[in-house]
Structures are given as C-alpha cells and as structure tokens.
Amino acid sequence: MERLTVIVKHVDPEASMDITVWLSGLMALAGVGLGGLLSSRAQDRAWKREEQRRWRDARRATYGEFVSAVREYRLFVSGPDTRVEVWMHPDGTRLIPAIDSEDGECQTKMEASFTAVQMVAREQETVDKAHFLTSIARRVAVARVVYGPGKVPSDLDESLFTAERDFINSARRDLGLLDMNDVPFPQVLADIDNTLREAYRHQSQERAEIRQEEFRHRDDAHNHQ
Numbered sequence: 001m002e003r004l005t006v007i008v009k010h011v012d013p014e015a016s017m018d019i020t021v022w023l024s025g026l027m028a029l030a031g032v033g034l035g036g037l038l039s040s041r042a043q044d045r046a047w048k049r050e051e052q053r054r055w056r057d058a059r060r061a062t063y064g065e066f067v068s069a070v071r072e073y074r075l076f077v078s079g080p081d082t083r084v085e086v087w088m089h090p091d092g093t094r095l096i097p098a099i100d101s102e103d104g105e106c107q108t109k110m111e112a113s114f115t116a117v118q119m120v121a122r123e124q125e126t127v128d129k130a131h132f133l134t135s136i137a138r139r140v141a142v143a144r145v146v147y148g149p150g151k152v153p154s155d156l157d158e159s160l161f162t163a164e165r166d167f168i169n170s171a172r173r174d175l176g177l178l179d180m181n182d183v184p185f186p187q188v189l190a191d192i193d194n195t196l197r198e199a200y201r202h203q204s205q206e207r208a209e210i211r212q213e214e215f216r217h218r219d220d221a222h223n224h225q
Helices: 015-075 104-120 124-147 154-173 187-223
Strands: 086-087 094-099
Touching: 015 104, 015 124, 015 154, 086 124, 094 124, 104 124, 124 154
Parallel strands: none
Antiparallel strands: 086 094
C-alpha cells in the first residue's frame, strides 16, 4: 500500500501583507492616473466647446456688422447731397464709384467689415456671397451717379436685396442654422400700401394745383401793376 506524503509550506504573514499593500497601492495609483486622464479629456472637450462658442459668436457679430455696413453704404450713396464720382476701371470694362475722402467713412467701413468676414468665415461660399454683395452695392453707387438721386433702376435694387438675402443664408449655414425662408407678403399689407400710394398721389396733385393757382394769382397781380 502506497503512502501519501503531504508537504506543508509555511507562508510568512508579513510577506502576504506586503503583497496586499503593494497591490492596493498599485490599484490606487492606477485609479489616480485614470481619473486624471478622464478629467483631462473632459477639460479638453469643455475647452473645445468654449472655443467653438467664441468663434461662433465672433462670426455672428462679424456677419451682422457686415450687413449693417452694406446697408449704411447703400443709404449714403443714395442721398441727394452725397458727393459720388465715377471712374473707369483700368481694364476699361466697368465704372467704379469714388466717394470724397471726407465722406468716405461708410465705404471704409464696408471694406473693413468685408475683410473681417474673410478672416472668420469657415466656408468659401460665405466669402463669395459677401464679395458679390459689396460688388452690387458699388454698382448701385455708380447707378446713382449715372441716373441721378432717386432714379436707380428697381431691378438693381432688387439685385442688391437678393444678394443680401443670399449672404445671410450662407452665413446662417456657416453658423449651423437653417436657411431663412422668404417672408410672405400678406395681402393686407398690399392693400394698405395701395391706399397710402393713392392718397399720396392725390395730395401731390392737390399741392401742384395749389402752386399753379398761386402762380396764376401772382401773374395777374403783376399784370395789373
């Protein structure tokens, strides 16, 4: 009959405790490292979100200032007392407006705001739409010189408004927004405009008749002298 021999080894309790302490420290160190890594990534994401928000706010402000500058330029060059001249472009294909240096603040503002758009726009389409809008605005200034104050062709004004809407929609897409739909023109507004227009024409006719009557009386008085 075989005899079974059992060998029992003595384990030092202090050594076992040292291993446990070592493993606990290693796990704690790993936890600290993992926590630091996760915290760093969270901070990076928060910083990127904040950076994106700042850029979005900067673009929104820049686009709004650009549209305001173009509108101001359009209003200025259409004024009856504005001094605007036209020169032939060096290539001989088109006329370009020239505003007196003392009154050129609006032109400088429009050009500066366009440069700002070039600096912050994410999409080339937005820059192209902005450039086209300034080009139309300058041609409105030329038309004001060619045709006279208040006589700019309506189709040119319509082109300017269309170019502005196209730029705004491009800017909205650049900001992650949906396009702006055309605002419907309620019939009630059209009726009001027709009433006001007819009243204005009637008053203008009455004023013209009054002036003619005054001239007639003046001539009669002069003839009797």
